Amino acid sequence: MPAPDSNSVLASVRRVLLIATQTLADALHLRLTLLLGVAGVLLVLMALWLRDFNFGTVELKFLADFGLGAIGLMGILLAALATAHLYFSDITSGTIGCVLTRPVRRWEYMGGKLAGVSALLALFVAALALVLAAVIAVREAQLGAMLAPLPVFLQACALVWLKGTLVAAMTLLVCSYAGSALFASCAGLLLAVVAHLQAFTEAEGWRSVLRLWPNLGMFDPDLLLAGGGLTVRDLLALAGYWAVFMLLLGGLASYVFKHREF
């Protein structure tokens, strides 16, 4: 017998959450997650060793920039590789057939995958940010100085997370038509590079083209730490920009996926 409420919005939300939870559980078991986590911790700790090569920057600022850069880099790698792996493992294991023959809409599946990877990135960034915060706190105590207020540091970490989720959405879009995880993860990483190019482009023609794609340079946290944080208005504008591109990329991925045969 069909379940009575399979058409309701609440039932849709439940299914998205189920797929997201399942995706997160699968992702936490990946060796890739562990490997990138360990590499991220080592990179963050390496900032202590490299602090003498700070090119004249204040040490605490250097530690934060290097650490957040490391978290961002590992986050982007995890976003692209884990999204592609988790999507294609469902296809190769046949799980996708069991899921899509139930009253699950294609957008619910893609939404659940994206939400699951976003949750993974949130945990990943939070864990590495804790290590970085500990490193900075130790040096702050030793130097008797302070880097930035905690809310500013948290804002910087949130920007790193937002950037990672956008890369995950780009990769999911590629996954929706790609034939292999390798291609999807490489293309996802390439698209992430393209999304960093706006800041380096002088020509207006290229700028116009690149504006159609998310500008990940807007989510770089280094200026934030130097400038004392974002105003509420800036924060809302940035969140809006992120939400628009997440919806666009996720919607496009769902649309392409809807027409895909398995």
Added chain:
Amino acid sequence: MGRAAGSDVARALVGYLPESARFAPPQTGRGFLRYCAGLSSLPAAKAAQRVEAVLAWAGLESAAERKLATWSKGMLQRLGVAQAIVHEPAVVLLDEPASGLDPEGRLALAKLIRGLAGQGRAVVFSSHLLAHAEEICDRIAILGRGRLLAEGTPAELLGQGWRPAPETSPLEKLYLEKVGARA
């Protein structure tokens, strides 16, 4: 069934086992069935009850909390059938359910399929193991190059002299005897 193909209602009425299903290794059998029941929008209490019922029906209770990576191919196929019926569908579609199974697994699967039919469900399965189809099916359709070439009961297709195939061939009996399993 009078429902538009692909509609939610039609999909809720159908259970499906994909060919060569190899479910996600980090999961337990019970966890995977709960996931499937949840996706079918079964209420939580009903889902828990159905999961336990199909685990018992498929003879997988003792392995339910073990990771799927440690399960045999035969157990995974039985889990595949269990996930296909966890939401109590009227029609069950099984794509090559017996491929790659040893005689013991094949016999267990045949028993499950007959059990499903006994519950009043329509079971449709594809197979290249024709002896297996002859042994289990009430009706058989032969497809070739995308066309229906023949369809009917085994007696209609093979003539009135046809008799049901034995559940186990002499070689299978010997195999089961040697590995210590019971048919």
